[in-house]
Amino acid sequence: MHTTTESSPIESSRARAKSQALRPLLAALLLGSVVIYAAGFLPTAVAHNAAHDSRHSHVFPCH
Amino acid sequence: MKLFRQTVYQALAAALFAGLLLTLLQQLGVTPLILQAEQYELAGTTSHAATSDHSHSEAAPGHHQVDEWAPQDGLERHFFTLLSNSLAAFGFALILIAAIRAGQLAGRWPQPGLPGGLAWGTAGFLIFFAAPSLGLPPELPGMVAADLEARQLWWLLCTSSTAVALVQIVLGPLKWKFLALIPLFLPHLVGAPQVMGPHFTHPDPTALAALHSLHTQFIWATGITNALYWLALGAACCWLVARAPLSAEGPAPA
Numbered sequence: 001m002h003t004t005t006e007s008s009p010i011e012s013s014r015a016r017a018k019s020q021a022l023r024p025l026l027a028a029l030l031l032g033s034v035v036i037y038a039a040g041f042l043p044t045a046v047a048h049n050a051a052h053d054s055r056h057s058h059v060f061p062c063h
Numbered sequence: 064m065k066l067f068r069q070t071v072y073q074a075l076a077a078a079l080f081a082g083l084l085l086t087l088l089q090q091l092g093v094t095p096l097i098l099q100a101e102q103y104e105l106a107g108t109t110s111h112a113a114t115s116d117h118s119h120s121e122a123a124p125g126h127h128q129v130d131e132w133a134p135q136d137g138l139e140r141h142f143f144t145l146l147s148n149s150l151a152a153f154g155f156a157l158i159l160i161a162a163i164r165a166g167q168l169a170g171r172w173p174q175p176g177l178p179g180g181l182a183w184g185t186a187g188f189l190i191f192f193a194a195p196s197l198g199l200p201p202e203l204p205g206m207v208a209a210d211l212e213a214r215q216l217w218w219l220l221c222t223s224s225t226a227v228a229l230v231q232i233v234l235g236p237l238k239w240k241f242l243a244l245i246p247l248f249l250p251h252l253v254g255a256p257q258v259m260g261p262h263f264t265h266p267d268p269t270a271l272a273a274l275h276s277l278h279t280q281f282i283w284a285t286g287i288t289n290a291l292y293w294l295a296l297g298a299a300c301c302w303l304v305a306r307a308p309l310s311a312e313g314p315a316p317a
Contacts, residue, residue, distance in 0.1 A: 029158055052204075
């Protein structure tokens with residue numbers, strides 16, 4: 001990627017940034033969802049006991 | 064994948080800050096109420112077990128299952144609360160930063176400053192606390208509630224639907240903004256799973272009155288705590304994002 005913003009119109013620069021950023025941002029969204037599941041929803045007793053007060057504070061459904 | 068790696072680092076930094084703040088705020092209002100409710104829960108269970116054939120006397124404070132590991136009350140329990148708070152904040156920060164970046168790319172909020180951070184934090188508070196709390200009010204330990212999986216599914220429906228509604232309100236064309244009412248009200252029209260009968264089943268009427276009072280305090284305490292936590296998380300995420308502006312080649316070096 002050697003093109004510079006000086007030689008490209010702003011709109012095409014923005015379009016390129018958008019297409020390049022879509023996958024990493026979707027990946028971040030997915031990872032965030034998995035992490036929230038682990039912290040707030042994982043049904044195993046150990047995960048529940050460790051995160052108990054945090055789940056009640058975040059108003060995740062608990063018990 | 065530079066943007067992904069950078070997002071993860073930024074989310075981690077924001078989560079450590081917000082997780083610590085939430086843990087400290089919890090000590091002021093939320094945790095003492097949880098501990099008090101657990102005392103009533105234990106007393107109620109013991110009393111119930113003494114007078115009932117089908118006792119659940121294996122229940123321990125905090126619904127911890129005796130057979131399974133649980134942190135000891137005190138420092139260990141606070142440590143795991145800090146860990147879980149930071150983990151949840153990490154998940155929320157990842158989603159928040161992805162949304163802030165998407166807003167930048169859409170050209171709507173190229174430079175989210177402190178006002179932008181507070182606005183994003185408010186959105187997070189509305190989506191992840193206020194909206195689900197309307198159907199499933201903050202729960203104290205010992206409260207009788209509907210089936211857990213049904214409540215979790217409704218929580219998922221409510222948060223995602225409210226998020227769609229907020230996007231439509233902010234980004235939708237003026238004459239179509241009213242369509243946001245559909246996802247906004249849908250989860251509440253579907254209705255959160257509710258339990259038939261009282262939320263507290265403590266045999267002592269005095270304890271029951273105390274539990275209802277504790278529950279009202281708990282709703283306020285979690286509301287104020289979550290509002291401050293989300294404002295701090297939104298501000299932290301925007302501050303971190305603003306330090307590394309996007310360019311055509313991806314994020315600039317930090």
